[in-house]
Amino acid sequence: MSNSQKLFNNAKKVIPSGVNSPVRYFEPYPFFTKKSDGAYIWDEDKNKYIDFCNGYGALLLGHRRKEILNAVSKQLTQGTLFCTPTESEIELSKLIISNFPSIDKVRLVNTGGEATMTAIRLARGFTKKKKIIKFEGCYHGAHDSVLVKAGSGSAHNGISISEGGLNEVSKNTLVVPYNNSEELEKTLTKNKDVAGVIIEPILANMGLILPEKNFLSEVRKITKDNDIPLIFDEVVTGFRVSPGGAQQHFGIKPDITTLAKALGHGFVIAAIGGKKEIMDLLSPGGKVYQASTYAGNPISVSAAIASIKTINKIKNKLYSKLEAYNALLTHAIGDMATDMNIPHQINFTSSMFQIFFTNKPVIDYTSSKNADAKKFQKMFSVLLKNGVFIAPSQFEVVFLSDAHTQTDLNYTMNAYRTALKSVKN
Numbered sequence: 493m494s495n496s497q498k499l500f501n502n503a504k505k506v507i508p509s510g511v512n513s514p515v516r517y518f519e520p521y522p523f524f525t526k527k528s529d530g531a532y533i534w535d536e537d538k539n540k541y542i543d544f545c546n547g548y549g550a551l552l553l554g555h556r557r558k559e560i561l562n563a564v565s566k567q568l569t570q571g572t573l574f575c576t577p578t579e580s581e582i583e584l585s586k587l588i589i590s591n592f593p594s595i596d597k598v599r600l601v602n603t604g605g606e607a608t609m610t611a612i613r614l615a616r617g618f619t620k621k622k623k624i625i626k627f628e629g630c631y632h633g634a635h636d637s638v639l640v641k642a643g644s645g646s647a648h649n650g651i652s653i654s655e656g657g658l659n660e661v662s663k664n665t666l667v668v669p670y671n672n673s674e675e676l677e678k679t680l681t682k683n684k685d686v687a688g689v690i691i692e693p694i695l696a697n698m699g700l701i702l703p704e705k706n707f708l709s710e711v712r713k714i715t716k717d718n719d720i721p722l723i724f725d726e727v728v729t730g731f732r733v734s735p736g737g738a739q740q741h742f743g744i745k746p747d748i749t750t751l752a753k754a755l756g757h758g759f760v761i762a763a764i765g766g767k768k769e770i771m772d773l774l775s776p777g778g779k780v781y782q783a784s785t786y787a788g789n790p791i792s793v794s795a796a797i798a799s800i801k802t803i804n805k806i807k808n809k810l811y812s813k814l815e816a817y818n819a820l821l822t823h824a825i826g827d828m829a830t831d832m833n834i835p836h837q838i839n840f841t842s843s844m845f846q847i848f849f850t851n852k853p854v855i856d857y858t859s860s861k862n863a864d865a866k867k868f869q870k871m872f873s874v875l876l877k878n879g880v881f882i883a884p885s886q887f888e889v890v891f892l893s894d895a896h897t898q899t900d901l902n903y904t905m906n907a908y909r910t911a912l913k914s915v916k917n
């Protein structure tokens with residue numbers, strides 16, 4: 493029995509299903525991790541994997557990036573939690589604001605889910621309305637008002653509304669298909685009580701689904717015409733797609749933005765930012781309540797400052813390199829699948845991609861669900877056996893990092909060749 497298998501058996505006795513977040517589980521058991529560095533992760537059986545999960549996109553610069561570790565080490569000598577304001581929180585807020593021109597003010601929290609929860613409450617407080625519109629398959633964290641037709645782990649498990657979640661809450665969340673601005677318009681015509689629209693500007697929780705041309709600008713126009721705040725959930729895309737996220741990439745200004753994953757690069761931190769008149773509604777000055785003991789803790793703040801500074805410093809090389817590597821990898825994988833006559837689609841942008849085993853374009857929840865997820869799972873396990881770790885679900889995304897090298901790419905292409913052969917009929 494492998495060490496991971498033994499550990500999993502032990503974990504199941506003390507941790508529900510043996511994991512602390514659902515998508516970490518896969519058949520027959522997940523590997524247990526010992527350590528990581530750069531582009532690699534090692535399990536408890538001394539197997540080394542090239543990591544393309546990268547903390548679900550958090551590790552844009554790779555594992556144990558020295559600039560970030562140095563900043564955190566320095567902060568450790570000064571203290572870990574004060575629960576009083578610090579100068580570094582001002583520095584971080586200024587950095588976020590200068591990278592995201594749509595943001596006038598920022599509040600720091602701990603997780604992406606906490607950020608979207610607060611963003612939604614702010615939209616309700618601002619408009620004095622009740623309902624929220626989300627898009628089918630978008631994932632915004634594990635709280636009641638957004639766990640409705642959500643992607644990521646919840647799509648994988650086929651749960652649309654969690655048991656224990658209140659229908660009184662979820663009935664106030666209206667769901668519209670992604671890439672369908674007509675439905676958004678119709679929904680708004682029918683419902684006068686809408687407080688806000690929340691969207692992943694690039695859908696990275698149903699596999700990877702790109703916004704069609706004009707979709708986001710139509711969403712922006714419709715929300716503006718209806719006087720409804722538009723929330724861009726940039727928990728994945730913030731810093732990953734560009735230093736100013738998807739909003740910079742597409743040239744669209746939302747009213748509220750949420751950031752997490754790559755903001756902290758492995759340290760726990762998230763942010764909500766937006767227009768001054770909305771953000772100033774937060775307590776204690778305003779009447780929208782939000783609070784957290786660990787919010788803006790100096791360790792996470794030092795990591796986030798170092799992340800943004802590093803990204804800004806190397807941005808001219810970073811994004812073009814990631815795009816070039818992603819193009820190489822996805823074209824190679826696509827060519828292999830075509831040569832093997834495997835029906836497939838590959839969606840890719842910047843440093844993210846996903847393959848779907850279907851001959852129909854994947855543009856929304858339904859088309860993603862219709863791809864052959866069994867084949868994906870088979871491919872995943874063969875990749876893993878061959879030293880390549882991608883997120884263990886069709887409904888997640890393959891993330892490149894700055895730590896990947898050309899040699900890693902070549903190795904990965906060969907692993908995909910073997911994995912694709914295994915799903916060929």
Ligand SMILES: *Cc1c(COP(=O)(O)O)cnc(C)c1O
Nearest residue numbers: 603604605631632633725727728
């Ligand atoms: C991961 C994710 C979240 C939730 O973030 P957590 O830190 O896991 O709570 C929210 N929105 C999107 C788009 C995400 O990918």
